[in-house]
Amino acid sequence: xxxxxxxxxxxxxxxxxxxxxxxxxxxxxxxxxxxxxxxxxxxxxxxxxxxxxxxx
Numbered sequence: 074x075x076x077x078x079x080x081x082x083x084x085x086x087x088x089x090x091x092x093x094x095x096x097x098x099x100x101x102x103x104x105x106x107x108x109x110x111x112x113x114x115x116x117x118x119x120x121x122x123x124x125x126x127x128x129x
Contacts (some may be wrong), residue, residue: 080113087111 090107093099094128 080110082110 074090093107094104094111097104
């Protein structure tokens with residue numbers, strides 16, 4: 074079963090994840106986790122935008 078969690082990143086945490094991915098430094102596990110965190114944020118933004126457009 075898939076587990077779903079809502080993750081809220083601060084601007085500083087988001088910057089760290091983006092820098093880690095851009096530099097491609099660190100273990101593959103660290104890069105994968107950073108990518109997942111940023112992707113989650115992106116998907117939530119799309120869902121919120123779509124909801125606002127439908128109501129709007």
